[in-house]
Amino acid sequence: MSISIENKVALVTGANRGIGKSIVESFINHGAKKVYLAVRNIASTKDLEEKYGNKVVTVKADVSNTKSIQELANEVKDVDIVVNNAGVGIPYPTIGNDVEKDFAQQLEVNAFGLLRIANAFAETLEKNKGALVQLNSIASIKNFPQLSTYSASKAASYSLTQGLRAELKSKGVTVLSVHPGPIATDMGAAAGFDNGASTSIVSEGIVEALKAGDFHLFPDEMAKQFEGAYQGFSDNVVMADFSE
Template identity: 40%
Template sequence: MSEVKINPEGKVALVSGGNRGIGKAIVVELLERGAKKVYAGARNPETLVVLKEKYGDRLVPLKLDVTDEATIAEAAKVASDVEILINNAGVLKFDSILGKDAAVNLSDQLAVNVHGVINLTNAFVEGLKQKDAAAIAVVSSLAGLANMPVIGTYSVTKAAVHSVTQGYRAELAERNVLVAGVYPGAIDTDMTKDMEMGKDTPENVAKAVVDGLAAGQEDIYPDVMSEQLGVGYGSSPKTIEKEFAKFIG
């Protein structure tokens, strides 16, 4: 638990991948909880028209591709007032670590899931350090704590995201910046539509993320599956590994 606690009321936030799924739900949750302004990053800002109509000037669509350094640099200029940075943008490919396309799939996902987090966070971190209090939340996955065979290379990237989050936490330990890792299980989004298992809602995840930041939580398990498996991770990492191994085939 961090001593830094970030209530969204009156704060300025940026959410990457803010036009659908978990990202969109977090944008809405922040606004509903009184955020002064939320920049919603998306490759195509036009997909945010409906949210813009509802929330007006408090919602700022922002062209953002976390694999494109030019859009990241522009976003950092436009959104220099950000106090809460939510790294949510990500991609998922269903595959086995033994598959013939594993190396290619891994490279494609690393570009978004890992390099994207580092490039976006590094573009904003100096500004965040200057704020009285700030937060960086990074959406990883339970699959970052133990490899799930049906999403083998994705799991590798999310394990890297877990390590990146720990790195930022260590680097910013003496600063007034909360660094939180978010570890969802199966969530009902377009990304997981082909996964046949019980899924929680993006809205429940968003509420847990915002609650977690307000409470100063460094590790957020935001849904039923992650609560069940993630809470025991510290004492028995093998538990998740064995559970996920059952998904082979």
């Protein structure tokens, strides 16, 4: 289902920097009526508030806390588009003394965070015939050894995103799974990726993918290489209806 950003109310988690901040800017540039900036530190969005005035509203939210997300959903009932961008990307291999602790932390944010957002906002998005956008990664379909636990957590979130698409499609809710490669963000730099793609490639891609009614978005050059190799499996397995 096609969703235009124009005159829509959106909410973006992790909106204060990186890809999240770029999504806010792209949405407003494409005519969004209002964007909620969902962040843990409400002082971190002052520059966006100064730039966009009453087009943005900062709200406190922590995707690792169920109560926080439920309170957020009760507070903002007018949202048409929810973008779950907040995540953690800690470089950690499969073998390590604290690997269980690390993996649990990344699952808590990257996978359980999606579950919290989806369950809290499902009723509102169904009512408004809106869209849920999940920031996944190319690491959700390939494990990168130096990012092993992150890759596994994103694989879990991608699987959940597929489940959400199946459940919410019949209720008129569009679901978009976004799979960037290395992007020029603090997280990308910490993971050892230099010369990452611009955050605007992701944010502008989201606008276009929602308009096209797509489920997958592979926005940057490296991601598109993955898309080419993955397309057949996506068409014949991920997007196939095995209920018949």
